[in-house]
Amino acid sequence: MRLGFVGTGAITSAIVTGLNGGSGGDTILVSPRNAETAAALAARFPNVTVAASNQAVLDGSDVVMLAVRPQVADEVLSELRFRADHQIISLMAITPLNKVAELVAPATKVTRAIPIPIVADRRGPTAIYPPNPVAAEIFNRLGSAIEATSAEQFIAFSSATATMAPYFTFAEEIAAWLTRHGVPATDARRYVGTVFQGLGNIAATTQEHSLAALAGEFATRGGINEQVVAHMKARGAFDALSEGLDAVLQRMKAAAR
DSSP: EEEEEOOHHHHHHHHHOOOOOOOOOEEEEEESSHHHHHHHHHHHHEEEEEOOHHHHHHOOOEEEOSOOOOGGGHHHHHTTTOOTOOOOEOOSSSSOOOHHHHHHHHOOOOEEOOOOOGGTTEEEEEEESSSOHHHHHHTTTTTEEESSSSHHHHHHHHHHHHGHHHHHHHHHHHHHHHHHOOOOOHHEEEEHHHHHHHHHHHHHHOTOOOOHHHHHSSTTSSHHHHHHHHHHHHHTTHHHHHHHHHHHHHHHHHOOO
């Protein structure tokens, strides 16, 4: 596959790293916009080349990933000449599909995707819309592609990515609590990270049970897990999370208009 990236930031770096950790075999062109990141990728992976310009990325690629900031998308993409046979995958958060389609005409095969940093380890779930076999093949190699069947579903997936920082904040609070009770910080961090890694693996692989059912299995009646869940529910912690996601969803919908 001849794969090109317009925009060379953290997500581009994660995708390129993940693709080269798997079967490989792709010819990858990256734009020179972020010279330091582009040079580092080219030095690390023999199949990666820094193109002379964004247009050179397009000219040498069949599949083009758009990884520029939405704020500069008009400025960057309006200067480029896309081909009708280009397969476009937009990684630009918020920018709606119809806007991307206008910017990349005459290309007509346009898909949006929301990869997250763990695609570098080929463990990332990536929502794509509309369903597309080329995009699905790429992101299945980086973990798993989840094909949204409507724009509303895709925006919901986009909103759910807002839980990554809260997740680490939650983990930090537990580690800090352990430290306050005499556990060395390095041991607290290792303990919390390992526990959550194991729980995440159970959630991902035990598909025959709902997450609510798994929570029930871990909350023995009268036990300490049940106690903490009840405490958090009583104080509205889970309602606050849902309300926060609702607010993000409304923000995403407003930006997409």
